[in-house]
Amino acid sequence: MSQPLPMNPMPIIEKLCTLRRDLVSNGYDQALLYLQEQFRTAVADELPFDIWTIPSGREVWDWRVPQQWELKRGQVWGVKQHDRGESKHILIDSRKNHGLSVASYSSPVSTTLPTTQFIENHLHTSEACPDAIPFHYHYYDSGWSFCCEERRRAEFEAYERVEIEIDSTLSMGELKVGQVVIPGRSEAEILVIAHLCHPYQAEDNATGCAALIELARAVAQWPEAKRHYTMRFLWSPETIGMIAYLSRHPHVVANARMGICPDMLGLQQNMVAVRSRGGNALIDRAIDTLFSFVGDYGEGVLNDEKVLNAPGVEIPCVAVNRALWWGRGEHPYPEYHTSADSADRVHEGAMYQSIEALLKLIETLHRNWVPVPVHPGLLHLSKHGVWTDEAENSSLFRAKLDLIEHVNGRLSVIDLAHRQPYMGMTEAFAFFQQLADSGGVHARPYRP
Ligand SMILES: [Zn+2]
Numbered sequence: 001m002s003q004p005l006p007m008n009p010m011p012i013i014e015k016l017c018t019l020r021r022d023l024v025s026n027g028y029d030q031a032l033l034y035l036q037e038q039f040r041t042a043v044a045d046e047l048p049f050d051i052w053t054i055p056s057g058r059e060v061w062d063w064r065v066p067q068q069w070e071l072k073r074g075q076v077w078g079v080k081q082h083d084r085g086e087s088k089h090i091l092i093d094s095r096k097n098h099g100l101s102v103a104s105y106s107s108p109v110s111t112t113l114p115t116t117q118f119i120e121n122h123l124h125t126s127e128a129c130p131d132a133i134p135f136h137y138h139y140y141d142s143g144w145s146f147c148c149e150e151r152r153r154a155e156f157e158a159y160e161r162v163e164i165e166i167d168s169t170l171s172m173g174e175l176k177v178g179q180v181v182i183p184g185r186s187e188a189e190i191l192v193i194a195h196l197c198h199p200y201q202a203e204d205n206a207t208g209c210a211a212l213i214e215l216a217r218a219v220a221q222w223p224e225a226k227r228h229y230t231m232r233f234l235w236s237p238e239t240i241g242m243i244a245y246l247s248r249h250p251h252v253v254a255n256a257r258m259g260i261c262p263d264m265l266g267l268q269q270n271m272v273a274v275r276s277r278g279g280n281a282l283i284d285r286a287i288d289t290l291f292s293f294v295g296d297y298g299e300g301v302l303n304d305e306k307v308l309n310a311p312g313v314e315i316p317c318v319a320v321n322r323a324l325w326w327g328r329g330e331h332p333y334p335e336y337h338t339s340a341d342s343a344d345r346v347h348e349g350a351m352y353q354s355i356e357a358l359l360k361l362i363e364t365l366h367r368n369w370v371p372v373p374v375h376p377g378l379l380h381l382s383k384h385g386v387w388t389d390e391a392e393n394s395s396l397f398r399a400k401l402d403l404i405e406h407v408n409g410r411l412s413v414i415d416l417a418h419r420q421p422y423m424g425m426t427e428a429f430a431f432f433q434q435l436a437d438s439g440g441v442h443a444r445p446y447r448p
Helices: 010-016 026-043 115-122 150-157 206-220 240-247 250-255 282-290 305-309 348-367 394-405 413-419 425-437
Strands: 050-055 068-082 085-093 109-114 161-171 174-182 189-195 230-236 256-262 272-274 293-295 317-321 369-373 441-445
Touching: 010 026, 010 206, 010 348, 026 050, 026 174, 026 206, 050 240, 109 115, 115 150, 115 161, 174 206, 174 240, 189 206, 189 250, 189 348, 206 230, 206 256, 206 348, 230 240, 240 250, 240 305, 250 256, 256 282, 256 305, 256 348, 282 317, 282 348, 282 413, 282 425, 305 317, 317 348, 348 425, 369 413, 369 425, 394 413, 394 425, 413 425, 425 441
Parallel strands: 189 230, 189 256, 256 317, 272 293
Antiparallel strands: 050 174, 068 085, 068 161, 109 161, 174 230, 272 317, 369 441
């Protein structure tokens, strides 16, 4: 049996934060199986959560599917000389320190280095979040490095040299993408994507992954008549996952009309929406009208919308998150890409609001329709019960006039609502619904 709305996203976020979710890794696979189980529990068995796989080494457009990376242990010892010889102290041990202490995809290494060289080339700290361990990776450069709190740098400097041991393996594995496809009346698709990689981190993007479970569950409960588009929900390793998936699913590229990338949804910051690369698609007009803070492509954090908006793919894809404007020079949030991006900081109320806003966006896209004029000439608003006296509310009068002056049988309600800033999306839909109910316009389904 399905659960009532809304499902609590917090336990999912907490569980995902316990896992070392590297691009292709056991931890990532566990996370995907866990989400599959959550979805099955929430939606019963009628709708499958499939796991699509592609082997390491396969070429996918300009990229190659990475190998599976597993870390057994990473250690750093400080060594110093004194009168009675040498002493050695452990400085980092991935089994005792936070898992982010060893950068993801670090190659195996066993070596000794002067401390200065180690600090300069192989140790990362975060200035933005000095008490946390930053998240670094060597996905495509075959390097290795360690990460620690900014304040611990001085500890390392007390030693002349460091001994380093990283016991990690790179082997042939399988990149995996989770997918839930909910058929609609049309083959035209909306893709909703969250990246499941990023070991141990919460906002980026366990929050998006948890939100997708709830969004998919909510849409699955809609009556069939309400589902206009086919919805495709995808959980994937960031960038490479979507490149691999879309390169092997040309029909998805052909059918997808738009994409949404939810991310960083539990922060106590404004909810923002970022337009697609072209900035002029239906979904851009929808977010312009629905969200208070909207930026252009490149002004926010960039996730898989890079892949969807890219040349040759051209699926207009927006981002919805609570990050600050990175593209305008603001750090997304202080804990971004660090060990401090933990589940206990995720704000439950913000999560619910974010899920609600995303669901409203998806619902708006599904309920869109095209008002078609019945008669030539100006609509008689008082006859249809939607007239506003200009003397009482000039802005609303002019907004309504603008809307009816552009009813031409081609523009949809979303397009029309976007024309004027005074009436919100809900009011615009209600206005045209009233006109349709009273015979002022014909309601034609929107054909994506
Ligand atoms: Zn990230």
